[in-house]
Amino acid sequence: MKRTLPQKLGVIIGNRDFFPDALIAEARNEMLDVFNKLQISPVWLEAEANKGGGVETLEDAFKCADLFKKNREEIMGILVVLPNFGDEKGILETIKQSSLNVPILIQGYPDDLNRLDVARRRDAYCGKLSVCNNLNQAGIPYSLTSQHVSSPSSESFISDLKKFTAVCRVVHTLRGARIGALGARPGAFNTVRYSEKILERNGISISTMDLSEMIKFVESTGDDDTMVKAKLSEVEGYLPAPNIQKAKLYQIAKMGVFLDRFQDDYKLDATAIQCWTSLQLNLGCNVCTNMSMMSEALFPSACEVDVMGAISMLALQAASGTPAALVDWNNNFADDPDKCVLFHCGNWAKSFIPNGKIANAPILGTSVGVENTVGALDGATPASRGLTVARISTDDSLGLIKSYVAEGEITNDDLKTFGNRAVAKIPNLNGLMNYVCRNGFEHHVGITLADVASILEEALGRYLKWDVYSHNSK
Numbered sequence: 001m002k003r004t005l006p007q008k009l010g011v012i013i014g015n016r017d018f019f020p021d022a023l024i025a026e027a028r029n030e031m032l033d034v035f036n037k038l039q040i041s042p043v044w045l046e047a048e049a050n051k052g053g054g055v056e057t058l059e060d061a062f063k064c065a066d067l068f069k070k071n072r073e074e075i076m077g078i079l080v081v082l083p084n085f086g087d088e089k090g091i092l093e094t095i096k097q098s099s100l101n102v103p104i105l106i107q108g109y110p111d112d113l114n115r116l117d118v119a120r121r122r123d124a125y126c127g128k129l130s131v132c133n134n135l136n137q138a139g140i141p142y143s144l145t146s147q148h149v150s151s152p153s154s155e156s157f158i159s160d161l162k163k164f165t166a167v168c169r170v171v172h173t174l175r176g177a178r179i180g181a182l183g184a185r186p187g188a189f190n191t192v193r194y195s196e197k198i199l200e201r202n203g204i205s206i207s208t209m210d211l212s213e214m215i216k217f218v219e220s221t222g223d224d225d226t227m228v229k230a231k232l233s234e235v236e237g238y239l240p241a242p243n244i245q246k247a248k249l250y251q252i253a254k255m256g257v258f259l260d261r262f263q264d265d266y267k268l269d270a271t272a273i274q275c276w277t278s279l280q281l282n283l284g285c286n287v288c289t290n291m292s293m294m295s296e297a298l299f300p301s302a303c304e305v306d307v308m309g310a311i312s313m314l315a316l317q318a319a320s321g322t323p324a325a326l327v328d329w330n331n332n333f334a335d336d337p338d339k340c341v342l343f344h345c346g347n348w349a350k351s352f353i354p355n356g357k358i359a360n361a362p363i364l365g366t367s368v369g370v371e372n373t374v375g376a377l378d379g380a381t382p383a384s385r386g387l388t389v390a391r392i393s394t395d396d397s398l399g400l401i402k403s404y405v406a407e408g409e410i411t412n413d414d415l416k417t418f419g420n421r422a423v424a425k426i427p428n429l430n431g432l433m434n435y436v437c438r439n440g441f442e443h444h445v446g447i448t449l450a451d452v453a454s455i456l457e458e459a460l461g462r463y464l465k466w467d468v469y470s471h472n473s474k
Contacts (some may be wrong), residue, residue, distance in 0.1 A: 009035075009164055010078040010102075012094050014086025014131065020119060024052035027083035027109070031150040038161060042079075055090045065097035065376045072100060076168035079161075080107040081141075081152075085127030092360040095140060102172055103463050104142040105164045106131055110149040125149050141462050156159040156252035163455055166319050170459035173318040174187065177204045177311065178267055182259075183211030183274025185305040188362045191442045192306040195394040199311075202401060202464070207266040207305060212275050212460030214262075218254040218311035231256040237378065238293055239350060241358035249373040251285045252358075261288055263299060270310040274345070275303040286348035286375035289358055295323050295349035297312045302326045302444075303347055312392045312403075312446035315460070318450035320388070325420075326444055329433070332372040333413065338429045340415065340449065341421060348420040352449070353379025362418055381422035383412040386450040389426070391441050392466070403460055404433055404441065404473035405453040432471045439469075 011031065015024055028047060035042050045053040045064050055064050068075060078100065080091055097106065116123065125148065125331040135142050142162055149158040185192050196206050222229060232253035235241075243248060248300035262268065270343030271294065275287055291301035300313035306326060313324035325348040331341035345361040356379025365373045387410050415421050424447075426432060435441075453472060461468040 003349055004360035007039055007251070008043060008076060009042045009165075010071070010098070010100065011042045011081060012064060012078065012081065012091055013052075013054045013081045013302055014127070015051065015056040015083075016085050016087050016090050016127075017056060019084035021051050023122065024054040027081055027152070028053060031081060032313045034152045034158060034161065035401075036422055038158070038163075038165070040165065043067060043075055043217045055094055056087045056449075059089060060163045060165075061090045062097055064094045067096035068094070068100055072077045072098070074186075075102060076110065076172050077103040077125070077164060078130060079104045080104065082118065082124040082127050082131065083105070083122060084109070085123040086128070086131060086321060088130040090122045091131055092134045092138060094137065095135070096136060098379060103164065103168050103459070104140065105145070105160070105419060106142055107145055107152075108149040110151060112163060134290040143458060144169065150438035162442045166321070166452065166455045167463070169321075170259070170315055170456060171319040171463045173269070174311070174315060174459075174464060175203045177269045177314060177328055179204065179307055179310050180266055180268040180271040181206055181207050181305055181307055182214065182262065182271060183209075183278065183305055186276060186388060189304055190272070192444070193394050194308045195382055198394045198396070198399065198401060204311065207268065208273065209262065211278055214255060214258045214303055215256045215278070218251060218283055219446055221254050221257070223250050224433060225257070225258045228253050231260075234293070238289070239356050239358050243373055244358055248285050251283055252289050252375050255283075255287055255292065257265070259294065264295075264464055266300070270300040270302070270314045272302040272305045272307045272310045274305050277368050279373040280364065284372040284374070286346070286361060286364075287360065287375050288345065288361070290375075291347040292377055295325065295347070295353060298323065300324055303441070304346065304444075306391050306444050308391075308442070309444045312390050315392060315456060316388060316390050316446045316448040316452065318457040319459070321449040322448060322450060323351045324446050325349055325352050327420075327445055329414075329436070329445060333423055337414070337471045338427060339411065339423055341415065342424050343417075344420050346378060346379065346420045347364055348379075348381075352381045352422070353377060356380070357422070358416075380415060381410050384410040385448045387447060388450060388452045388456070389424070389445045389447050390453070391436075391445045392460070393441055395440075400467055401464075402439070402467040403431040403456075404432075404435065404469040404471060405454045405456045407451050410449070427472065431474075435469060455472055
């Protein structure tokens, strides 16, 4: 499973024979300093393999490609380093022969105006154009640094490399992702329908299971079960549970044991669960606490069998490295057109509600009895300068995967209500809502407390070839 991914990059140091070899050695040392700082492990030719470990000739390209092949299961992306003009054909052949289908970042060194003599000139400003031209001809997608040329030690390049590794995480996580769908979607929620076939065509697999499996397990498992006792301890240590009967906590613990097995048996990366009303009517509790605990542990879990919501959470989590939540675009906030209320009855990860508690779901309780909704969480998200919202959806009529991303913030506005709640502020929110409505997106959206919209736009659009609307760039 993909909660933690090795930060291992294949590195190609481009070289041309009429440039000084010292530039290659310097680039290697400078890049190594950056890799150590960011905890990145490089896979590159050793300095002894040829002239400093650079890639110049066809022979160099095949050596480097073979090295990449041996590490293909761990390499997240490829970094092309141009300390000089570089040999575009050597770089292209390395990538082609390696057969790696991973993100690629192209870096070029800047020249020093006082060192444009034969001994020190680089010409990477020009060489980068040639490398990109060759990759473009071959139909190979690639990413660019924010500055056309930048030194490895510069703040801009370090920021670019951090962003690039996050792009790699998103691509690696979503390619081959395995999502568990437990139970049938609520009958009234056509909005969470999706296409398994489109997902399968894009490498994402769905494993389904009937909710009766979990209900039977909970009803047939005793309180003295060793795994149940261990899970009960986890539940009680997760969030306060004032005035909650012990019997209800045992029910929640038993569901937790079952969900752990579901994840392990099917090698799942995320889950989408039927959260109402069968569980309340059969077991007298909610699964929200369990879903929150899974999301906090970086196994995203979406309610209402919203499989695409779970995938949206998985993408956000991979981009930020922190938990994601699934929310309703729920209410306007007074007359402020750029603010709205984000809400759910209560399954957000603890990171979003640090002062939360295990409680019940009053709205659902009006139909099934509030005493049967124990396990929903209550808590507000504190103000956060970082916020990214994202939704990934299958469009059956067009036969594609589409998405939107936007950034904003969580404000400190007070909400006198229950459940999991937050006030979000997003520039031109009304314009975003118009886009969501006109393009038939769902009422659910994933969120994470970090600014990662550009990372998702790059990963989903450039490398996964999905349709992406980036709200803040419009």
